Amino acid sequence: MGKLQVLLADDHAIVRDGLKQILAETDDLSVVGEAANGIEVVHMVRSRAWDLLVLDISMPGRSGLDLIRLVKDEQPGLPILVLSMHQEEQYAVRALHAGAAGYVTKESDCELLLHAMRRVAHGGVYVSEKVAELMARALRPIGTVLPHTLLSDREYQVFGMLVQGHGLTEIATELSLSVKTISTHKTRILQKMEMGNLSELVRYAIAHHLVDPGDLY
Structure with a gap:
């Protein structure tokens, strides 16, 4: 077998x-x-058949979550393993909901990564104990879920950039959207999370490990 x-x-x-x-x-x-x-x-997904896509969720050209969905639309049977610098709390559950079959951080050792790749490539699912717990929490009744889980994928993406210190214009340029649209997203984020300002969002993100301290500026 090859x-x-x-x-x-x-x-x-x-x-x-x-x-x-x-x-x-x-x-x-x-x-x-x-x-x-x-x-x-x-382009590569469309060019031929693959046994496994190992995907960094943060790449230029397209939102990682959008890219997972697009790949699954193009090749529904292609297994996707996300390999990310972001900790599980930040994107794992959303990546799995988008269609990925596994999520591994770049801090993982080689043996764990190879185990995850083989498992996903052969049709299985790989989640760490932490991710399994996060997914279980997401199934709780709506009144008990954490506020950030109520955000749409786009809102969560904007939320992540806001708490890292990016301005509205910078985010709009990065996401190829208008400043007005980003401003609307910010307003909805504050409303959904029942917070009054950006400082509260930053404190929340730090407290729930949704942002790496080294990314703040």
Whole structure:
């Protein structure tokens, strides 16, 4: 049996090179294609069949969650494993709901990553104990869920950028939206989370590990 054909999508060449080296030492996994942004991911997915897509959720060209949905629309049977610098609290549940079959952080060791890749490639699902707990919490009655889980994917994306210190104009440019649209998102975020200002959002994000302290500026 030949090696599983892996499409690796990450905007950092050093990460791709490291993963290629790791997989080169296995008997069953091989990186056959690479993509450095969302546009390249779509092109590569359409170009041929793959056994597994390993996807960084934060790449230029398209929102990671939107990209997962687009890939699943194009290739419903393609297993997706998200490999992200973001901790599970930040995006894991949303990525799984979007269609990913697993979520692993870049802090994970090689053996765990290979285990997750094999499991997902063979039709399984990989979630850590922490992610399983987060998913269980998301099933609680509406009155007991955390406020940030009520946000839409776009609102959550804007929320994440706001608490990291990005201004409305900067966010609008990054997401190719109008400043007015971003302002509307901000208003809805504050309303849904029942908070009065950005400072409260930042404190909430830090308290619930939804932002990496090193990302704040």
